[in-house]
Amino acid sequence: MRAALIQLTSSDDPEANSPVTRDHVRAAAEAGAELILTPEVTNCVSASRTRQAQVLRHEDDDPTLAALREDAAALGRWLLIGSLALKTHDADGRFANRSFLIGPDGEISARYDKIHMFDVQVSESETYRESAGFRPGTRAVLADTPLAKIGLTVCYDLRFPHLYRALGKGGAQIITVPAAFSPVTGAAHWESLLRARAIETGAFVLAPAQTGEHAASWGKPRKTHGHSLAVAPWGEVIADAGTEPGVTLVDLDLAQVEAARRKVPSLTHDRPFDGP
Numbered sequence: 001m002r003a004a005l006i007q008l009t010s011s012d013d014p015e016a017n018s019p020v021t022r023d024h025v026r027a028a029a030e031a032g033a034e035l036i037l038t039p040e041v042t043n044c045v046s047a048s049r050t051r052q053a054q055v056l057r058h059e060d061d062d063p064t065l066a067a068l069r070e071d072a073a074a075l076g077r078w079l080l081i082g083s084l085a086l087k088t089h090d091a092d093g094r095f096a097n098r099s100f101l102i103g104p105d106g107e108i109s110a111r112y113d114k115i116h117m118f119d120v121q122v123s124e125s126e127t128y129r130e131s132a133g134f135r136p137g138t139r140a141v142l143a144d145t146p147l148a149k150i151g152l153t154v155c156y157d158l159r160f161p162h163l164y165r166a167l168g169k170g171g172a173q174i175i176t177v178p179a180a181f182s183p184v185t186g187a188a189h190w191e192s193l194l195r196a197r198a199i200e201t202g203a204f205v206l207a208p209a210q211t212g213e214h215a216a217s218w219g220k221p222r223k224t225h226g227h228s229l230a231v232a233p234w235g236e237v238i239a240d241a242g243t244e245p246g247v248t249l250v251d252l253d254l255a256q257v258e259a260a261r262r263k264v265p266s267l268t269h270d271r272p273f274d275g276p
Contacts, residue, residue, distance in 0.1 A: 082178020
């Protein structure tokens, strides 16, 4: 099967971002991709809670979601919307960072709310408190599709291998990691962590990413690492999108999943232990 990783430089204006994303989705479909993937916060990259409150919508009336569902149906393709920043009805007003798997009929096949929040200080000038604006999800999600069994994760989840092990043990053949990775942590850890998750699970790992400097009409502009990656079950990088926006195609042979797990069946070798 052929997959397409879409790399974006989304701004904090969902209305402006949507046509760019849709153009890439159409180009990916024309190139023969059966599974098309967009990055984290496809609709809006913003560090400003004020701006997010102005432009974000609830799932039921989010125009980006509606438009991409229409495109998936019109093109007859599976579409992983890496994530959308969405309003919720939570009493504290926090948003959801929600990934959607859309079927070729335009229907939502699976939803996944990012579980692990990016609350870090990577340098004196770069601090993130995702949990201040977004509430974490509580449930791992595995979608059984005609293409493959697909496990859904988002960005900072990548640092929590137990989530990936659970998806692998559940039978995931492809695990998605849409991201908006920091340039600092991206340069140091992005490829290593993605390769490790693929090796540990014996699954393909597909990681479409945001890249570059993101225009901001309110607050400080964000920068992201780029380098959307596809990693095979044995751990080799089979596609790297570099740092420019666009579409990267990759052909997947799902027989490699069974082969890798047969060679090293570590998903079946768990042992109880005490301590520390």
